[in-house]
Amino acid sequence: MLASKRTKRLKAVKTMTAGKLDGKMAFDDTYANAVGALPGANESWVDRLRQTSRAILGAHGIPGPKTEAWKYTSLNAVANTPFIPATKVDDVDLSSLPLVAPFLENAIKVVFINGVFRRDLSDEFDGLGVGVAITPFADVLNTSPNSLKDVLGVFMEPGESFTAAMNTGFMEQGAVIHLSSDVQLEQPIQLISIGASGSVPCAFHPRFEIVLEAGALATVVESHFGLPGQPYLSNPASEILLGERAILNHYITASDDSDAFHLGRTAVSVEKNAKYDSFILSLGGGLVRREIKVRLEGDSAAATVDGAYGLSGNQHSDILSEILHLAPETVSNQMVKGVLAGDTRGVFQGRIYVARDAQRTNGRQLHKALLLNRGPEVDCKPELEIYADDVQCAHGATTGEMDPGHIFYLMSRGIDETAARALLVEGFLDDVVLSISDEPARKLVLKMVKTWLAKQEILTIGET
Amino acid sequence: MAFIEIKNLHVSVDGKEILKGINLAMNGGEVHAIMGPNGTGKSTLSYVLAGRDGYEVTQGTVLFDGKSLLEMEADERARAGVFLAFQYPMEIPGVATSTFLKAALNAKRREQGLAEIDAIEFLNLIKSKTKDLEIPYEMIKRPLNVGFSGGEKKRAEVLQMSLLDPRFAVLDETDSGLDIDALKVVSSGVNALRSPDRTFLIITHYQRLLSYIVPDYVHVLVGGRIVESGDKSLAELLEAEGYARFEENEAA
Numbered sequence: 097m098l099a100s101k102r103t104k105r106l107k108a109v110k111t112m113t114a115g116k117l118d119g120k121m122a123f124d125d126t127y128a129n130a131v132g133a134l135p136g137a138n139e140s141w142v143d144r145l146r147q148t149s150r151a152i153l154g155a156h157g158i159p160g161p162k163t164e165a166w167k168y169t170s171l172n173a174v175a176n177t178p179f180i181p182a183t184k185v186d187d188v189d190l191s192s193l194p195l196v197a198p199f200l201e202n203a204i205k206v207v208f209i210n211g212v213f214r215r216d217l218s219d220e221f222d223g224l225g226v227g228v229a230i231t232p233f234a235d236v237l238n239t240s241p242n243s244l245k246d247v248l249g250v251f252m253e254p255g256e257s258f259t260a261a262m263n264t265g266f267m268e269q270g271a272v273i274h275l276s277s278d279v280q281l282e283q284p285i286q287l288i289s290i291g292a293s294g295s296v297p298c299a300f301h302p303r304f305e306i307v308l309e310a311g312a313l314a315t316v317v318e319s320h321f322g323l324p325g326q327p328y329l330s331n332p333a334s335e336i337l338l339g340e341r342a343i344l345n346h347y348i349t350a351s352d353d354s355d356a357f358h359l360g361r362t363a364v365s366v367e368k369n370a371k372y373d374s375f376i377l378s379l380g381g382g383l384v385r386r387e388i389k390v391r392l393e394g395d396s397a398a399a400t401v402d403g404a405y406g407l408s409g410n411q412h413s414d415i416l417s418e419i420l421h422l423a424p425e426t427v428s429n430q431m432v433k434g435v436l437a438g439d440t441r442g443v444f445q446g447r448i449y450v451a452r453d454a455q456r457t458n459g460r461q462l463h464k465a466l467l468l469n470r471g472p473e474v475d476c477k478p479e480l481e482i483y484a485d486d487v488q489c490a491h492g493a494t495t496g497e498m499d500p501g502h503i504f505y506l507m508s509r510g511i512d513e514t515a516a517r518a519l520l521v522e523g524f525l526d527d528v529v530l531s532i533s534d535e536p537a538r539k540l541v542l543k544m545v546k547t548w549l550a551k552q553e554i555l556t557i558g559e560t
Numbered sequence: 561m562a563f564i565e566i567k568n569l570h571v572s573v574d575g576k577e578i579l580k581g582i583n584l585a586m587n588g589g590e591v592h593a594i595m596g597p598n599g600t601g602k603s604t605l606s607y608v609l610a611g612r613d614g615y616e617v618t619q620g621t622v623l624f625d626g627k628s629l630l631e632m633e634a635d636e637r638a639r640a641g642v643f644l645a646f647q648y649p650m651e652i653p654g655v656a657t658s659t660f661l662k663a664a665l666n667a668k669r670r671e672q673g674l675a676e677i678d679a680i681e682f683l684n685l686i687k688s689k690t691k692d693l694e695i696p697y698e699m700i701k702r703p704l705n706v707g708f709s710g711g712e713k714k715r716a717e718v719l720q721m722s723l724l725d726p727r728f729a730v731l732d733e734t735d736s737g738l739d740i741d742a743l744k745v746v747s748s749g750v751n752a753l754r755s756p757d758r759t760f761l762i763i764t765h766y767q768r769l770l771s772y773i774v775p776d777y778v779h780v781l782v783g784g785r786i787v788e789s790g791d792k793s794l795a796e797l798l799e800a801e802g803y804a805r806f807e808e809n810e811a812a
């Protein structure tokens with residue numbers, strides 16, 4: 097029964113092999129050997145999943161500019177850094193942690209340092225009530241891997257995404273969140289993934305599996321950040337299955353250290369009348385790539401896939417979003433706003449796909465970028481692919497500088513130019529942040545935006 | 561010397577001369593009204609006084625309390641006591657009205673060497689001001705002017721004025737968009753602010769406003785020049801006759 101469901105789903109997802117890749121190698125045999133045996137390795141389907149993913153990595157290497165999905169983002173720096181698996185890192189100094197951590201008030205915190213689960217730093221999460229289970233991913237792989245058969249590797253598509261292949265090939269630790277039918281968890285869960293390289297650059301691949309059965313409700317915040325030091329590669333992946341009428345609020349904050357690489361992916365399947373409500377905040381990291389693929393599988397399934405990013409210095413941010421309307425009357429909303437200063441580059445690739453049967457679908461996508469000087473570059477590639485005839489789909493993109501009229505309005509009230517710019521930049525981002533439906537999460541994101549702005553020298557640069 | 565002295569002010573926009581030699585002296589406590597046909601430069605004058613970029617002063621001076629106003633940045637002017645109620649207040653998404661009001665108020669307080677306003681004090685201040693102007697208190701939680709109706713925007717401008725307590729206030733068509741009741745509320749708000757050390761320059765198309773806020777002087781601005789000045793009866797005359805008389809002169 098379970099197996100057939102998995103097979104059916106896998107078929108539906110139709111994992112495609114990636115096109116011609118012009119890759120270099122990293123994460124080669126040396127890395128794989130250093131990783132060693134991983135949890136669940138003696139469960140054949142889990143092992144096969146890893147081996148297939150590694151084979152894809154081996155065959156194609158790290159994608160280069162000829163791969164469409166990586167046209168605007170170079171992974172040269174990742175390829176040229178000799179990462180070691182993070183589990184081999186000596187213990188790191190966590191004393192500065194409380195200063196940088198974007199903790200969510202009131203949340204059940206599950207903490208990972210370099211991808212390794214830290215029960216000592218996490219909240220107690222056993223006994224949260226009937227039908228709520230948070231379990232370390234490695235424990236599940238070791239003791240009851242088959243409980244994940246419906247979801248693990250079903251939606252992640254290692255053949256389509258380098259990010260997914262790398263995570264799936266080396267996944268070791270993480271968390272599994274499972275809510276039974278009609279269970280509503282009030283308290284938010286915060287998955288906290290902290291990067292901190294020792295004397296050598298390290299890489300880690302945390303895996304989060306979230307399953308909400310029919311009618312369940314939860315809020316999950318993923319916070320990725322790091323401590324200064326050697327560059328690290330954070331490669332998290334979240335695979336999410338929402339049963340009928342389930343509601344998941346899923347908010348990701350990525351504020352990694354400025355030397356760090358972050359390559360993350362979210363893959364979501366939303367069944368009939370279920371709702372996936374999400375936000376991505378990306379503020380840190382040298383190179384950040386966030387991928388999200390949402391499959392609206394059932395009638396009236398809905399998704400909000402909003403986001404905000406702020407870039408300064410030499411940062412590079414790339415958001416790749418795919419929203420698939422696969423059933424009638426599905427709804428998607430997407431608004432992503434970015435602020436760019438310095439010599440940065442922002443990429444937004446957004447695809448909305450509407451299948452032939454997905455009549456009366458409603459899809460909206462908007463990307464807005466605000467340039468604070470003449471240094472940054474924005475690449476925006478929206479794509480609508482519609483096979484149904486009765487649909488309402490709209491997309492738009494704007495890239496512009498700050499409105500001098502707005503600056504004048506604020507200055508005419510006595511606010512100096514720097515403060516006026518700060519207010520306007522904050523307002524530009526808050527405009528989308530304010531749509532986060534969960535209040536504590538909204539407050540956290542607002543605070544992170546404010547803190548980010550306070551640190552930036554970007555705001556004075558535009559002066560003539 | 562008058563509190564505000566505009567002398568032979570010539571202003572061009574994109575190389576086109578809009579103001580062609582404005583002379584106007586206003587004393588403390590006076591209310592001056594400017595009327596004139598569309599596109600004659602009334603808003604241009606208001607922007608130049610407030611310090612907006614893009615207006616090239618080719619000749620003339622403006623003295624504000626003896627200081628050269630044109631050499632000051634817009635924010636310095638505001639902190640020195642100049643206020644412009646915009647003809648078209650701008651919508652600023654994402655910036656809560658209350659955040660903006662607090663920032664403006666604190667900028668002024670810093671200038672005066674005062675500490676930032678205490679949160680409770682600010683709240684009470686806003687509560688009483690919004691009540692006076694019959695503005696729903698909830699409105700100040702919304703993004704600045706975003707989705708405000710025409711009349712709500714104008715009330716919000718007057719709220720800002722009353723909060724910032726300026727010494728020289730320019731009101732550019734603050735009456736347009738206000739319904740009959742709101743016009744009375746806003747006018748009595750302005751009248752309440754009339755005082756010997758505050759000067760008003762009120763730009764309007766309608767005599768109705770001036771029957772509530774009775775001006776000391778009325779000026780007619782046509783073709784970038786003040787072509788006639790008088791007392792409040794001039795406004796009544798204009799209401800009856802229009803600008804034809806002046807425009808003929810202008811063409812001649």
Ligand SMILES: Nc1ncnc2c1ncn2[C@@H]1O[C@H](COP(=O)(O)OP(=O)(O)OP(=O)(O)O)[C@@H](O)[C@H]1O
Nearest residue numbers: 573574578596597598599600601602603604605647
């Ligand atoms: N940025 C600009 N570029 C070009 N022309 C401008 C600009 N700003 C103003 N003007 C022109 O200057 C003239 C005066 O405009 P202004 O807004 O001052 O008129 P006004 O007297 O306030 O009119 P109204 O009664 O309609 O508000 C108009 O002809 C207008 O088109």
Ligand SMILES: [Mg+2]
Nearest residue numbers: 602603604647
């Ligand atoms: Mg005007």
